[in-house]
Amino acid sequence: MIDPHGPDRADPAARAAWLRATLARHAHAYYVLDDPTIPDADYDRLYRELEQIEAADPALATADSPTRRVGAAPLGQFAPVRHSVPMLSLGNGFSDADVIAFDRRVAQALGEDAPEYAAELKFDGLAINLRYEDGLLVEAATRGDGATGENVTANIRTVQAIPLRLHTPNPPKLLDIRGEVLMFKGDFARMNARQREAGAKEFANPRNAAAGNLRQLDSRITAQRTLRFFAYGIGALEGAPMPPSHTALLDWYGELGVAVCAERAAVRGAQGLLAFFRDIGLRRVALPYEIDGVVYKVNQLAQQARMGFVSRAPRFAIAHKFPAQEATTLVQEIGVQVGRTGAITPVARLAAVTVGGVSVTNATLHNEDEVRRKDIRIGDTVIVRRAGDVIPEVVAFVPELRPADAREFVMPASCPVCGSPIVRGEDEAVARCAGGWVKCAAQRKGGLLHFVSRRAMDIEGLGEQLVDQLVERNLINTAADIYRLGFVALAELDRMADKSAQNVLAAIEKSKSTSLARFVYALGIRHVGEATAKALARHFGNLDALLQADEAALLEVADVGPVVARSILEFLNDALNLELIAQLRALGLAWPETAADRIASALQGKTFVLTGTLPNLSRDDAAALIEAAGGKVAGSVSKKTSYVVAGSDAGSKLAKAEALGVTIIDEMQLKRLLEE
Ligand code: 9MJ
Numbered sequence: 001m002i003d004p005h006g007p008d009r010a011d012p013a014a015r016a017a018w019l020r021a022t023l024a025r026h027a028h029a030y031y032v033l034d035d036p037t038i039p040d041a042d043y044d045r046l047y048r049e050l051e052q053i054e055a056a057d058p059a060l061a062t063a064d065s066p067t068r069r070v071g072a073a074p075l076g077q078f079a080p081v082r083h084s085v086p087m088l089s090l091g092n093g094f095s096d097a098d099v100i101a102f103d104r105r106v107a108q109a110l111g112e113d114a115p116e117y118a119a120e121l122k123f124d125g126l127a128i129n130l131r132y133e134d135g136l137l138v139e140a141a142t143r144g145d146g147a148t149g150e151n152v153t154a155n156i157r158t159v160q161a162i163p164l165r166l167h168t169p170n171p172p173k174l175l176d177i178r179g180e181v182l183m184f185k186g187d188f189a190r191m192n193a194r195q196r197e198a199g200a201k202e203f204a205n206p207r208n209a210a211a212g213n214l215r216q217l218d219s220r221i222t223a224q225r226t227l228r229f230f231a232y233g234i235g236a237l238e239g240a241p242m243p244p245s246h247t248a249l250l251d252w253y254g255e256l257g258v259a260v261c262a263e264r265a266a267v268r269g270a271q272g273l274l275a276f277f278r279d280i281g282l283r284r285v286a287l288p289y290e291i292d293g294v295v296y297k298v299n300q301l302a303q304q305a306r307m308g309f310v311s312r313a314p315r316f317a318i319a320h321k322f323p324a325q326e327a328t329t330l331v332q333e334i335g336v337q338v339g340r341t342g343a344i345t346p347v348a349r350l351a352a353v354t355v356g357g358v359s360v361t362n363a364t365l366h367n368e369d370e371v372r373r374k375d376i377r378i379g380d381t382v383i384v385r386r387a388g389d390v391i392p393e394v395v396a397f398v399p400e401l402r403p404a405d406a407r408e409f410v411m412p413a414s415c416p417v418c419g420s421p422i423v424r425g426e427d428e429a430v431a432r433c434a435g436g437w438v439k440c441a442a443q444r445k446g447g448l449l450h451f452v453s454r455r456a457m458d459i460e461g462l463g464e465q466l467v468d469q470l471v472e473r474n475l476i477n478t479a480a481d482i483y484r485l486g487f488v489a490l491a492e493l494d495r496m497a498d499k500s501a502q503n504v505l506a507a508i509e510k511s512k513s514t515s516l517a518r519f520v521y522a523l524g525i526r527h528v529g530e531a532t533a534k535a536l537a538r539h540f541g542n543l544d545a546l547l548q549a550d551e552a553a554l555l556e557v558a559d560v561g562p563v564v565a566r567s568i569l570e571f572l573n574d575a576l577n578l579e580l581i582a583q584l585r586a587l588g589l590a591w592p593e594t595a596a597d598r599i600a601s602a603l604q605g606k607t608f609v610l611t612g613t614l615p616n617l618s619r620d621d622a623a624a625l626i627e628a629a630g631g632k633v634a635g636s637v638s639k640k641t642s643y644v645v646a647g648s649d650a651g652s653k654l655a656k657a658e659a660l661g662v663t664i665i666d667e668m669q670l671k672r673l674l675e676e
Pocket of ligand 1: 089
């Protein structure tokens with residue numbers, strides 16, 4: 001245990017040595033173990049103290065001092081470095097069959113049934129060789145062509161996950177540690193946010209950011225951007241025994257204070273490899289860094305040596321890649337798409353390209369400002385990304401490939417579907433078609449598709465093609481028309497067998513009994529997503545209470561702020577919307593009364609006035625109970641008042657209630673009403 005206060009300041013050399021060790025220990029805890037030990041401010045204080053000691057006596061500034069992570073002057077260029085042991089790349093596999101074939105080759109070469117493998121992640125960064133002499137980091141080089149790389153020592157010294165001195169009293173004379181420099185997703189997002197604020201160029205993805213920062217000639221800039229490192233290999237080793245296995249090698253690195261990834265396993269046979277692949281595939285999005293696959297290596301180093309190499313890749317290892325999430329392709333045109341709320345989204349029409357195993361021809365550009373910010377033009381070659389289920393998006397253009405005649409996108413003045421003007425409100429990020437669903441078929445289709453979608457009314461079989469045909473043929477204009485569809489109309493549609501028509505009708509019928517939350521969500525009120533719809537249903541309990549709600553009542557709902565409240569009121573103030581709701585109810589749409597419905601209906605439409613001091617309930621509590629049960633609380637008594645709840649010392653309100661003949665009750669009677 002290091003003394004928390006360290007040696008006396010009267011001995012600067014001892015004090016500096018203690019500060020170096022302490023700072024290195026905290027950096028290791030933070031960047032390698034992911035387990036911070038002190039607050040940033042304390043770290044900074046110790047760091048400044050060390051800086052001061054070294055400034056007073058430069059002889060005390062050793063090569064492994066944390067203050068020496070940042071070099072001074074920018075480099076003119078990177079010097080070439082010849083690797084003493086070549087840096088290899090990996091062969092790729094893309095399918096289960098590739099993995100099974102790899103396992104078979106290994107089993108045959110080693111004469112073993114189910115060989116042991118070290119399975120690990122394939123990081124999407126840059127391969128680096130770190131050279132340690134007598135425990136001190138002396139040189140760092142990129143892979144380059146495998147034989148010769150570039151000297152990036154100054155930049156690598158800024159990477160806190162890489163120790164400047166190995167954590168051992170007996171370091172090997174020479175050790176080449178190999179691994180990947182990468183940027184974590186969170187650090188990437190933070191860096192791009194800062195770039196955006198500064199009006200500087202953003203990076204397309206963490207890999208490009210890591211590469212850009214590593215090849216940054218001014219290491220002071222690299223130091224401002226957090227790069228990380230994971231070790232996964234070895235080059236030259238002198239003065240220490242070679243560990244027996246890959247697993248033991250990485251464990252050793254961990255002891256030396258070098259970051260190794262915890263997501264690794266020793267497995268046997270092809271089934272073990274594939275199980276690892278599937279497990280990582282499921283957890284991939286949740287990892288704090290990007291990976292593009294996993295890597296399998298024969299675990300015993302002696303067995304690795306027996307298998308040898310083909311061209312520049314080892315025969316004892318293979319990378320099992322996930323389908324690529326990104327690809328580059330050509331923007332042939334930029335069109336627009338009209339959403340169900342009329343929102344106009346610019347969409348890049350692409351030369352077909354396979355991304356993540358799926359052919360992509362359209363990618364969203366989100367909105368007009370985004371097109372400008374990313375400066376995407378027609379004719380550009382762009383990076384397209386697809387992540388999971390989300391719509392493919394254009395990430396960035398490739399500057400080197402921009403043709404001279406690349407054209408900028410111009411937002412059309414009118415809706416391509418209905419011809420209504422496209423307008424963009426002040427302070428709005430999004431331009432909209434002014435047609436509304438009455439004029440604009442795109443909005444009608446979008447609204448209907450939302451209405452029938454799985455999380456809304458869940459009408460199975462009523463998909464995009466069917467809705468398109470029904471709208472085109474004017475068979476449905478509003479959601480209510482869905483419930484007026486007959487067998488004949490459906491069966492006459494293209495590619496609609498009698499059996500399918502019957503199934504669709506059955507699904508429509510089934511959707512009539514739904515929940516209030518689904519119905520509210522299905523209405524497609526702007527800003528009312530699934531969660532808000534649920535909150536509204538829970539709060540109001542029944543549709544009538546929601547329809548009668550004013551702004552104050554809406555704002556009482558958890559989840560509802562001024563913007564959402566205004567949007568709901570706008571929707572409910574539109575006679576067409578109220579008419580649609582009335583028609584849907586008349587056509588038989590219903591939801592079972594929930595417990596909330598029953599309580600709410602107990603005091604539904606009743607207005608209460610509270611006066612005097614109640615024996616047990618405060619006024620606020622009484623008001624809350626009444627409102628929770630669907631009643632209203634008013635401030636003054638009128639003929640419309642249903643009940644006056646009177647306590648002791650009641651004054652003029654009680655007198656007025658008596659004069660108007662309003663029912664007067666006490667707390668006991670109120671409680672009984674609430675319980676009914
Ligand atoms: C990556 N990129 O994560 C290797 N790699 O091993 C891992 N690369 C490698 N291993 C030998 N995990 C050559 C390259």
